[in-house]
Amino acid sequence: MKKCCVFIVMLALGFGTLAEELAIPLSASAEGASVYILEPADGAVVPATFMVKFGLHGMGVAPAGMEKVNTGHHHLLVDVAELPSLDLPLGGEVKHFGGGQTETELTLAPGTHTLQLIFADHRHIPHNPPLLSQKITITVLDESSKQDQ
């Protein structure tokens, strides 16, 4: 029994080391850098189609695939409850702005929605430490009901 436990512990440690060895080195974020949503404001009431403006302080925007120190591109999370893994390339759960865009037009269904930005490097992998915006909550107006009134 004891031998079995030791074996399991060794196996766990072994896997831990292997995972660390395989981990992709993360790009460092610039000291004091931050990412934030310029528009809309937290708590804003917006029409179904509205602009989202991305704010970035202390680093630069570069298109995906362009490797350059202290740069990256924006990713928008719409109604994402759980953050994606921050040490792997971001996937389809986020909107990529790999062209280096700093704003986008969104169309959402009426009701409340959350928006959050993640900045990531040329490989779509968040920096270390990661640059995440505050998660904001907005309310999209039901324009069809407004017209009925």
Ligand SMILES: [Cu+2]
């Ligand atoms: Cu990306």
